[in-house]
Amino acid sequence: MDKMPKWADVILIPLISLILAAILSTLVILAIGENPVEAVNLMVTGALGSTYGWGYTLYYATNFMFTGLAVAVAFHARLFNIGGEGQAMLGGLGVAMVCLYVPWPHWSIALLAAMAAAMLFGAAWAAIPAYLQAKRGSHIVITTIMFNFIAAALLNYMLVIVMRPAGSQDPATARFPEAVHLPTLHEMLAPIGINFSKAAPANISLIVALLACVVVWALIWRTRLGYEIRAYGHSETGAVYAGISPVRITIVAMLISGALAGLMAINNVMGEAERLVLNSTEGAGFIGIAVALMGRSHPFGVFLAAILFGFLYQGGAELALWTSIPRELIVVIQALVILFTGALDNMVRMPLEKLFLALRKEAN
């Protein structure tokens, strides 16, 4: 028998972990002399109280869905992809090249091309760590960390030396042409009579992200490849027995993961900034880890966790804007979520298992 029911594993444990993280976050807010109730109020109104707030919340959530899915897919193959940040940066590079160097007649075609480029660049950046893990056993966590730094240096070089328009002072590409402007929620919802804030950056990438959730779900639970990825993730020896090549699965899973992380660039680079700037990823690659952990690597869980983090991000930005609480509060919350749902999982799990065991003994 399982030690406890599935619902406890999937819902109860993350929930308790989340509550613990929330309690500690409250303590942190109290410790810096702020009022947690007010802070939460401000966050809720700022992030959910207007279509403007929702627009930013959903914009951030879109980023996190992509990176969360990226981490989740790799988790299914028991690979820890810490390289989402670098892969997303490279995705941005791909998007910028497509948008700047090709004259597009219409945004829709440009979007498809940008998606392809983003996925290609993201996957390419994951390919080397994947290959080294598969073929040479180099620990993928370390190599992907290294690749994040290398990506930052590469992007720095591209923006400072190669892609910066003549005469411009800041290391950023030129604005993308008007033709590749993606429809925002404002533009998309106006025809059906909803007046969504014009200023918020949420855009059609949100739809792509939702589609990506569905596609990843189907991939993992409904296809042969997903079956093989999961089998490999649960047991490498089992995979070898079944004729599932560990090398192939490692590489394929990481390519998919990198492509998903790269795909984020259609949202932040093409949809929001409409140019490529340094640090455009804003740590979304790392937040993907928290999102995947909280979402238990299930696309639906990732979706929910991404919305939660989108809320935290927008709420945090509002806090920074209207109070003296620095935006880093969000980083602390994020750290606590990762800590409790990831590293201290057993702290919640072990007592619960005992509890359920005792309950069952009683029932018998």
Next chain:
Amino acid sequence: MTVPAIELKGISKAFGPVQANKDISISVAPGTIHGIIGENGAGKSTLMSILYGFYKADKGEIWINGKKTDIPDSQAAIAAGIGMVFQHFKLVENFTVLENIVLGAEDGGLLAPSLAKARKELKDLEQEYELFVDPDKRIDEIGVGMQQRVEILKALYRKAEILILDEPTGVLTPAEADQLFRILDRLRAEGKTIILITHKLREIMEATDTVSVMRRGQMTATVKTAETNPEELAELMVGRKVLLRVDKVPAKPGKPILEIENLRVTDSSGVERVKGIDLTVRAGEIVGIAGVAGNGQSELLEVLGGMRPGSGTIRMNGVPLALSGPGSDGQARRAQGIAHVPEDRQREGLIMDFHAWENVAFGYHRDPAYQRGIFMDNAALRADTERKIEKFDVRPPNGWLSAKNFSGGNQQKIVVAREIERNPDLLLVGQPTRGVDIGAIEFIHKQIVALRDQGKAILLVSVELEEIFSLSDRIAVMFDGHIMGERLPHETDEKELGLLMAGVAGEAA
């Protein structure tokens, strides 16, 4: 009446829902060798680990030399004069023998004096018990027999008066085993108390003074060795009369299905494990491979099953198989009509976290019958599972349970069902009944024989000589990567096979 060296009273231990030890009591007289036998999973190792402070008992008392002793950790056990040689050695592989011996028993904070002292004492111990080792060799440079001596020396260095050996002969050749028993005799003569765990009745009969039998976590009997016999012990072990032979009609071997020529296998650390073997398996026969674990049988099965590369020639139905690179993996082997019941069902044959119905497709998940468009046809899978559960009497009959929630025997039934139902030309079977109860053993054996009777070829690897004898139509013995000889079961006996397994060439035997 002397005071018992060890007395356990009412020991119970559960791992989550598994009750590994239930209210066990046992008493061991000083200066004797006390055997403990029992099936796989009976709880022998758990009991000894409790005695050694490695696990903590949920209930019960431990008395050493007539004193109630608390053993919360191994430190306490060592202090109480207990030493243990684990089934899986606990040695640091990249340390030297000497470093392993002093580890945890150093004198003072500096290493050099400890090592010097240990080196000297080791000399004395070697002399005293004829336990020769090279103190400066690294563990990963010496063989298992030697490693075991290091483990024994570790215990003696810590002044153990009570020595526990958990299945010490599983990895040894009969000759090495004989040497071990001589050492144990000497230790007993010195007044030490020894607990010996094994499933091998022969060893119990030869080496022990008293024997206790465990079944399903309980102690079923303790008897004087001199007053019992193997048949009685076997019955005590499994709880009913043991069927030693499987009923089967004589084999009618047909054309060769599998032909192996000069097969060589090198493992990932560069050691050659199979050193050029030739073997043929024909349609309608079961060829059994006997041998002590670790003599290349596993590697042989793994190459045939596409789990690792090899070199040489293997023909299946006359067609050469790729032995490395593309076309040499498990998928290719299945396509060529080879099915494989792997040695380790939990690590290989099943994904423990998958539902039973997902496991029923494991390895065959690319079969078109399981596909619908680009997706897997889960409905078809579940229907297929229903049938197999029914036919192989898997209990509980619920395809939605995860594999880990079935007992060992039922897990094995799922694997066997999956492989046999493929109707393969060749079935590879590794340790088919390891950790499986007698009822399931009979059932699985019958299925294997039935497949043979349909004219299929079967290659069986088992470390249980009894199983080899009862199933095989022809027996090949492997030692050190070579096939030492082939025998027909009715023309040989355990003694002859034992010599072959120890590497004593056929002519001499």
Next chain:
Amino acid sequence: AIAEPAIIFDLGGKFDKSFNEAAHNGAQRWANETGGTYREIELQSEAQREQALRRFAEAGANPIITMGFAMADPLAAVAPDYPDTKFVAVDVSWLDAPNIRQVSFAEHEGSYLVGIMAAMASKTGTVGFIGGMDIPLIRHFGCGYAQGAKSVNPDINVVANMTGTTPAAWNDPVKGSELTKAQISQGADVIYAAAGGTGVGVLQTAADEGILSIGVDSNQNHLHPGKVLTSMLKRVDVAVYDAMKAGENVETGKFTMGLAENGVGVAMDENNAPLVTDEMMAAVEKARQDIIDGKIKVVSYYENDSCPALQF
């Protein structure tokens, strides 16, 4: 109600002791004098620029003051969406939107003056310049400085280094410190830091190693009294103060603040009084007047992206 003004500090943060801190001081002065309140944010990342602009505009802040050239691009995108809001862009001079006040400074003129002081204070005949991010604006500083130094001593050796190529260069005191040590080993005994927060490391190390340094933007003389020769003042505080004072009616267009407008200058106070000789004082005063009168023309780096007095 009267709209609140808002100010957006650049990545260095409002306590960078330099550029942003000058703006902060100007805003504080306005708040203290008028009792008004204003909104502010310190940017943490490139990607936040546009959001901050929009958020303040949405909330009705007016005028919205931005610090640094990097806000130019987001401003160009956002300003047209809020035609009724006035934006004030410090260090920007090349946008065309009717509702932006663009304020730039003649940094080369102020740098020329501190260059004179550096050359007169130097005993080794070598002076140093440490810039922040390598962009034309900072070269513009260095170029004026070199010209000033050479006007005193045509043979003077000016060593120049830039901290980096990204905005991180504004906030890298470790690197500022290492560059200072390097320049000292090349003989420099007066070093001018035009590097935002990085300059803190430059001034610190110069003080530790016993040479003189020159601060920038804000008056940094007090950071190491008696060790900072002077500071090249860039009256960002004035620009911010003026804009806040004018409120919603702030005049838009392009404005340059030079010596004549008191937009740049050198800092003289009790902290550096012992270091400044009368001779120095006189030379600086003369050059200042000559520049205002047009008798001295300090070449701007922008003119043809090169400097007559210094090779970068």
Next chain:
Amino acid sequence: MDSFLTLIQVLDSTVRLATPLLLACLAGLYSERAGIFDIGLEGKMLMAAFFSAAVAAVTGSVWLGLLAGIAASLVLSALHGLASITFRGNQLISGVAINFLAAGLTVLIAQDWFQQGGRTPSLFAGGRFEPITFPFAETLSGVPIIGPIYSELLSGHSILVYVAFLMVPATWWVLFRTRFGLRLRAVGENPAAVDTAGVSVVGLRYAAVAICGVLCGIAGAYLATGLQAGFVKDMTAGRGFIALAALIFAKWRPWHAMWACLLFGLLQAVALRFQNIDLGGIVIPVQAMDALPYILTVVILAGFVGKAIPPKAGGEPYIKER
């Protein structure tokens, strides 16, 4: 002579920049040799940097600052121990969490205490580790070759620099010449062997993690009170990861760790001093120099230049009962 002086200068700055790397690298060495992977070196250093600077700024005593830095780093170590030893969680995830926790908390607390945008006030004499001048450094500086080497390169660093370099032989000695070292290495290779030998795996691992905390604490304190005069947000700037890279580069051996850190320190020193390096026509952009430590690490990990084999039990929690 001029280029010789430049060389001395670069090496001098190499020593300074290698020091935090070396301390963090040795910290990681203790932890990973005991089987606990630690990608939280960065976070611990950062936390220590902040608390050392903050306490030094408030009390004016750099030694109290150092203690506070070590204490702060130890708290994070304890958290890592709790997650990865007691609760047998994923060590990598715990490390990631610790890095974020430090990045966020330092700024949050700094803002709360000092209202200076996430920094501490600048430290003045007493609040900083001053350089130590060797005897006769001044007098000897004129002597050719030896003079500058003695007076510039060897003399004139803060005490923590010398501590860091002395930690190398000390670490070697502890690991390979003492009982504690033997047990520590054993627990990273096969914890079950240590356990059955009657030594507490948990105790050893906590000890290793604690030593790691102390060394990270010193590293962070050096950054904020030795190399710099105060804390600025994110001031570790990836040094924890470079230290990790150096550890792999060094294959978990103390002397090699020193050379690896000196190499990476040299790369940083060169990148600091020269923006783009012109090698007879080919210009190496500064970004390439920045990325070089990471690239080298990947090459090492790929096993093209000798294989880096981590301690066998590294990264795996020790679970007795399945």
